[in-house]
Amino acid sequence: MIRTESLTKVYNKVKAVDSIDINIEKGQVCGFVGPNGAGKTTTIGMLAGLIEPTGGKCFIKDIEVARNPIQIKRMIGYLPEGVGFYSNLSARQNLRYLAKFYGLKDAESEARITELLEYAGLKNVDKPAGAFSRGMRQRLGLARALLNDPEVIFLDEPTNGLDPEGVIQFRKIIKEQAAKGKTIFFSSHILDEVEHVCNTICIISKGKIVTQGSLDDVRNKMHKDKPMTIKIKVIGMMPKLTDPGIIDATYNDGSATLRVQSDIVNEVASELMKSGVRIRELKVEEESLEDIFLETVYRRE
Known part of the structure; x- marks a missing residue:
């Protein structure tokens, strides 16, 4: 479902991502972990069609991302690390505006937005997004990532700012989406979180993939x-x-x-x-x- 071939990104002669090969199957929840500056956000940006690779290729369902960015964006959901919204609009108004980009009809859009606001714990929140706490913005960001019912979901540090109740709800949502056959790829520095929801992990350091596979596979490699x-x-x-x-x-x-x-x-x-x-x-x-x-x-x- 998600595949890269020698994917590379160079900034100012420095390889932020260095010839990485990743293969994530349909329905897997992959935790993408690494220290700050390892290349996690840059990799997700290339996979989501937001950053053009310097070299190599990346694919979603065998569709090359760089050549088909609009098609890819219709297939994926994305929650960036620094999620932003129109500060003067409510959660519902923000989602209503974004739904237009996916061609959702008004009735379909309203039903989907109502479902997602309840799903993300924002059902009765009417204040402008500019007055949201960081945790509330993360919840709204997750709702936005699910707005188009995507086949692949990219999440960049999704539990940042969430309280314990929000973290538990996040875990529940991820497991439910995976049970529906969604493929989920998310970066996190909270290793306990990755261990709770992922069935495969990929560790990156200095732009290179150090190891990847199921938790058991990685443990076995380390125990060799x-x-x-x-x-x-x-x-x-x-x-x-x-x-x-x-x-x-x-x-x-x-x-x-x-x-x-x-x-x-x-x-x-x-x-x-x-x-x-x-x-x-x-x-x-x-x-x-x-x-x-x-x-x-x-x-x-």
């Missing part, structure tokens, strides 16, 4: 040739384990933490059962997205 941790809890005393795959271990009365070179959970379970030990918990401790991010970006710089 690297020790992993197994946590064990048992009923009663924890015996010493003898599996040769154990690098080292820390034992307590009813638990143990193992550092191992590969996943030997089944072997450990078998050894414990043969010893007559009842297992309460036995699992590989997965790295959080924050751990992955730090490993792939900051420790490589």
Whole structure:
């Protein structure tokens, strides 16, 4: 659904985006993460047809964006990081004005706007957009991004300024849109947010893609040739384990933490059962997205 081929953008001889290749399938929710200045907003701008690439190509549904920007804009929704509206107009009036660009008829437009204002938590808000809080502007921006019922949705730091209730609502909306088959690509520096709603991630640093794939794929890449941790809890005393795959271990009365070179959970379970030990918990401790991010970006710089 979203694909790039050596996509590049150069500003003043500096490569803001450097020959990146991305492939996002239909219905996926992809978290695009990276430090400030990594090239996230520039990439989204090119994918949305707002910035012309210096080199390479990007496609939405196999349609080249740079060659068909108007067609692409009819297919996508976009919430920019610095969302702006006509300050003297209400939320409804802003959406009503924007609906004209999509050729929505008045009755269709009003029904869609009413639905989206309720969806975004702005149903009973009548004051001008210029009096909105940042969180309210983000909510209105999300409604605008969904106005044309797009197949692909681009969101740039969408939860900025949202209160906890707004963040929960955002998660709900993203999951509902993905369930409808929408493809969602959003950047964020809030790693916990990405982990909550995404089924795939793409990490960018200094304009280059460092790693991409499902959370499990990325974890597996990071664990390659690297020790992993197994946590064990048992009923009663924890015996010493003898599996040769154990690098080292820390034992307590009813638990143990193992550092191992590969996943030997089944072997450990078998050894414990043969010893007559009842297992309460036995699992590989997965790295959080924050751990992955730090490993792939900051420790490589």
